[in-house]
Structure formats: structure tokens, C-alpha cells
Amino acid sequence: MLSLHVSHAAVTAVDSPLLAIFLAAPDGGTVALPSALESLDQSLNRALSRTLARRDFRGARDESILIVGADRGVERVLLVGLGKAESTRAKWRRAGSV
Numbered sequence: 001m002l003s004l005h006v007s008h009a010a011v012t013a014v015d016s017p018l019l020a021i022f023l024a025a026p027d028g029g030t031v032a033l034p035s036a037l038e039s040l041d042q043s044l045n046r047a048l049s050r051t052l053a054r055r056d057f058r059g060a061r062d063e064s065i066l067i068v069g070a071d072r073g074v075e076r077v078l079l080v081g082l083g084k085a086e087s088t089r090a091k092w093r094r095a096g097s098v
Contacts, residue, residue: 011040012073019074022095024082025059040077044069048077057081061094 011019019040023031031052033041041048047067051057057065061083069075080095 011037012043014074015072016074018076018078019069020078020080022080022082023057023059025061025084027084030055031057031059040074043073044077048079051079059083 021037023034025031033048033052037048044067047069051065051067057063057079059081061081063081065079067077067079069077082095
């Protein structure tokens with residue numbers, strides 16, 4: 001059965017089979033990794049940074065990519081694109097349905 005929890009905690013303190021991260025597409029260039037995710041990226045051996053640097057994920061609307069994590073803590077990371085422009089409630093709903 002699906003169990004959904006929303007919380008505000010340090011990413012390194014999260015113990016979850018899946019962590020969804022929503023990122024917007026930049027006007028140009030590559031998606032920047034938010035500084036709040038730096039510790040998670042380190043625990044994943046820089047998998048998030050490499051994915052963004054290679055432009056395997058661009059933050060486009062309806063885009064998603066699954067990254068396998070560690071045995072403990074965050075086991076999988078799902079990056080979900082919000083698309084360009086400002087964040088709206090409709091964009092968050094659409095991204096949540098992907």
C-alpha cells in the first residue's frame with residue numbers, strides 16, 4: 001500500500017525508499033543543484049551532480065529520471081521537472097502526477 005509523507009528535515013536524516021525532488025528548467029544552461037541537496041549528492045557519490053552536468057535531466061515539464069541511491073537512507077531519488085517560468089499550483093499538481 002502506498003504511504004505518502006511530507007516533512008521538513010535535513011536530507012541526510014531522511015530514511016526512505018524514494019525521495020522525489022522537483023526542479024524547474026532554467027532559462028539557459030543546465031539545472032543547478034540546490035545547495036540544500038549537496039549532502040545528499042555527496043552520499044550518492046555525486047550522482048545528482050553528474051546527472052545534471054551531463055544534461056540527462058533538464059527540468060522540462062513532465063520529465064523525470066530515477067537515480068538509484070544507497071542501501072540505507074535514501075534508496076532512490078526521483079527528479080521531476082516543473083518546466084520553465086514561475087512556479088504555480090497547477091505546475092506542482094501536474095508534476096506530482098508524473
